[in-house]
Amino acid sequence: MEGAARMLQSAPDESYLVELSDGVLRLSFNRPQYGNAIPKTTVPQLTALFQAAQADPAVRCILVRGEGKVFSAGGDVASFADSIKQDVATRQADFAHRLPLARELVEAIVAFDRPIVASVRGAAAGAGLLYPLVADYAIGDDSAAFVFAHQRVGLSPDGGVTAVLPQVVGVRMARMLLMTAAKVDAAEAHRLGILHRVVEADVLEEQAMKAARRLAQAPQRAIVTAKRLVNGAAGRSLAQILDAETDGIVACVGDNDFEEGVTAFLEKRAPAFPSAR
Numbered sequence: 001m002e003g004a005a006r007m008l009q010s011a012p013d014e015s016y017l018v019e020l021s022d023g024v025l026r027l028s029f030n031r032p033q034y035g036n037a038i039p040k041t042t043v044p045q046l047t048a049l050f051q052a053a054q055a056d057p058a059v060r061c062i063l064v065r066g067e068g069k070v071f072s073a074g075g076d077v078a079s080f081a082d083s084i085k086q087d088v089a090t091r092q093a094d095f096a097h098r099l100p101l102a103r104e105l106v107e108a109i110v111a112f113d114r115p116i117v118a119s120v121r122g123a124a125a126g127a128g129l130l131y132p133l134v135a136d137y138a139i140g141d142d143s144a145a146f147v148f149a150h151q152r153v154g155l156s157p158d159g160g161v162t163a164v165l166p167q168v169v170g171v172r173m174a175r176m177l178l179m180t181a182a183k184v185d186a187a188e189a190h191r192l193g194i195l196h197r198v199v200e201a202d203v204l205e206e207q208a209m210k211a212a213r214r215l216a217q218a219p220q221r222a223i224v225t226a227k228r229l230v231n232g233a234a235g236r237s238l239a240q241i242l243d244a245e246t247d248g249i250v251a252c253v254g255d256n257d258f259e260e261g262v263t264a265f266l267e268k269r270a271p272a273f274p275s276a277r
Contacts, residue, residue, distance in 0.1 A: 007052030008059070015042045017067070018049065023060035023216030023276060024209070025053055029128075032068025037076040038127070043101045050108035060216040060276060062112065063208060064131045065119040069143070074126025077153060099158065102127065106160035109134055113224050115215040119208035120144040120195065127159030132194060134164050136227065137215070139208050141201040144186040146194055151181040168193055219257035220275035 008025065010017045015038070017028040027049070029036035038046070053059040066072050083091050109116075109130065118132040120140035125147035132138040132146070150157045157178050166174040169192045177184065189195040199207050215223065225248040233241055252258055257273045264271035 007048050008056065011042060011045050013042075015039060016046065016049075020059065022213055023058065024063055024212045025059045025061070026063045026065070026209075026212075029064075029066040029072050032066070032070065034076070034078070035070045035073035035123070035125075036066040036068065036128070037073040037078070039076050040079065040098055040101070043098075043105050047101070047105040047108045050105070050112055054108070054112050057220075059114070060218075060220060061115045061117060061212045063117045063119060063212040064135070065205075065208065066121065068122075070122035071118075071120045071124040071144070072128030072131070073123065074128035074149070074159065077126075080153065102159060106130065110160065110164075113227060114220075115212075115218075115223065115227070117208055117212045117215065119204060121201070121204060123147050125149045127161070129161050130159045130164065133161065133168055137197075137211050138195050139197045139199060139204065139211060140186050140189070140195045141199055141204045142186050143201065144189060144195060144198070146184040146189050148177045148180075148182050148184075151179070217273065217276045219252075219255065219261065219271075219273040221255050222252050222257065225252065 008018055008020055011030075014030055017026075017030045019026045019028075029038065031037060031039075050062075053062060083094065086094065115136045116131075116134060118135035118138040120132050120138065122143050123145045124132055126149050129146060129148070132140075148157070148161075162174070162178070165177065168174075169177070173192065176182070184192065184194065186195060186198045190198050197207075229241070229244055229248060232244065236244075255275065257271075257275050260273055261271050
């Protein structure tokens with residue numbers, strides 16, 4: 001646990017900042033002068049951060065945001081200038097080395113079993129799309145935009161986007177967005193379900209943190225089980241889903257959270273769940 005706690009820190013070069021308060025781990029991309037693009041050297045650090053968060057029960061929610069006017073441009077496309085100077089074999093070998101590191105990050109983000117909140121100001125593009133797409137609650141202001149930009153530099157999608165985008169918007173819409181290198185504004189993103197809520201710019205940070213704290217105060221077994229049940233439902237039979245729901249309820253009624261929830265309901269007060277203290 002001490003090792004995990006040590007990993008819950010800002011990047012050594014401050015390419016991202018981390019703050020843990022009241023069960024909410026706030027992750028802020030911190031390269032606003034570069035559109036909060038994520039350097040390849042930062043990828044394994046982010047992987048370690050999400051893995052450490054998963055291992056630490058003090059982290060009950062992760063809030064992802066960007067400093068400045070842009071959420072995240074995704075990968076650092078400026079670094080590709082060096083790539084095109086390489087011969088083809090060297091270039092392909094370089095990317096073959098990079099992509100497994102990106103895969104580990106995607107797997108660590110998706111494996112986090114507690115809520116993720118995305119607070120989107122400005123553009124989310126490329127691999128930066130994963131965070132709002134995988135978020136359990138995504139909120140943005142009117143400047144939020146989602147740019148499916150891989151094709152614009154001659155690349156196919158990566159960063160887990162083809163896994164999660166169809167779950168959010170459907171397969172046919174996902175194909176259209178990716179194949180046309182679409183840019184989706186906040187209103188359209190809300191209509192498509194990419195954003196759950198659009199708010200005024202001056203209240204975005206406040207509302208995002210309010211949502212994150214609300215989720216961090218939830219009964220932990222109940223909220224983790226809910227996320228697992230929904231994520232695991234695809235491809236299962238109804239009988240398997242109902243069995244899993246039964247197992248979840250049986251486990252939950254054994255928690256002090258259940259006793260507190262029922263007592264609070266009967267006493268007509270807000271619950272204070274023991275697992276979220």
